[in-house]
Amino acid sequence: MVRILLFPFIWCMARAAFVSRRRDEMKDYSNYVVYRFYDKFDTLQLPTTDHDVWSVNEQFTDVKLPKNVKLDAHWNYTVLIKDLNNAIRETYPMESMGDESSIFSLSDLDESFFNGYKDLKTIYLWFDYLHSTFPDLVSVQSIGRTHEGNDLKILKISNNPKENKKTIVVTGGIHAREWITVSTACYVMQQLLHNYKDHVRNVERHFLEKFNYVFIPVINPDGYSYTWETDRLWRKNRQDTYISSCKGIDIETSFNYKWSNNKVNSFPCDENYNGEHAFHAIESQLINSFLFENSPVKYHGFLDFHSYSQEILYPYTFSCDTTPNNYENLVEVSFGISKSIKQTSGKVYDVIAACKDAGSDLTPGMGAGSILDYMYHNEVQWSLQLKLRDTGNHGFLLPSKFIKPVGNEMYNAFRYYCEFLVDPELTVN
Ligand SMILES: [Zn+2]
Known part of the structure; x- marks a missing residue:
């Protein structure tokens, strides 16, 4: 009972500290705009190196640029986000301390935790709360410390931890600014637990009889904290590099399969800097040693949440010249996931090879060393990346009112995925 009463109090204190710090110290983006360029736009044409590519596909390229950059009149473009500071503001919790709706209920597992995005401290408190609520199902573990001394926490969900079942790994937040991926990984985990406990004979019980789960909702805790405290649009981790003014390694492409x-x-200084050697990013080392070094666990599935663009991506990332062994099955499960999302919310998620999304079909080297290829190469046959909403109106700055709708469509996607993997007809182990 004491623990239950303390949680809202601790969270209010953390939140008060955050609100006062946020007003004064956050990076100002009032001089920036996000443009959408059409017709296979080449960013090398831009008259500035101060640009950040948010999304690329065959139809368009979204780029954050300073407002005063002169754009060529012949380019085909529109303004995607005119007021970046306002778009950023809409992703934060309301500033009034009396915002009761943001305090998660502890008497039962309702969805109030998902009324707004939560900072790292609050999420880690919530992990402990999940463990205390479901001690027989959930264990929380730190798999090591990051550059800035944060714990990298994972949650194991199992109805019999001693049994070495096939294990499914779900991750979010590898890119710090993609907050919707963190909330979605948490939402999926909450729904799995909630439904398991609520019903006597249900599909979640079946899943937990067949699988163990590992959730890593915040793979990049340093970067995530930095987006709350200093720069909402930060992407990488916060490690030092050989240029002292440019911090951070892209964790996603810091893994050792085809790393270059x-x-x-x-x-x-680039957003896609992948370090000086494979596993240079501390977080990728920690993940590797936890998952595969001296571990008897058989990892079967991997879902890695990203944003934005509404896509389901299957391996490989590093090249379009290589096709996965179970290509047909991966495409089949991807289209099934897409269909389950459409039936839930009407949203369209495209299914494409990750190499096309990374751009390695056009620019060799893009996407080299990705976590998706790494997991697949380590025999995690059912490895997918899911890029969540939206398609550009808000980009990385999806307002918090979308947390539940996105969580809901992704939970149904997750259920479809697990049901597909349970199927005994599948020949792949
Ligand atoms: Zn991402």
């Missing part, structure tokens, strides 16, 4: 550091990802 070439002209597209070798400059520390």
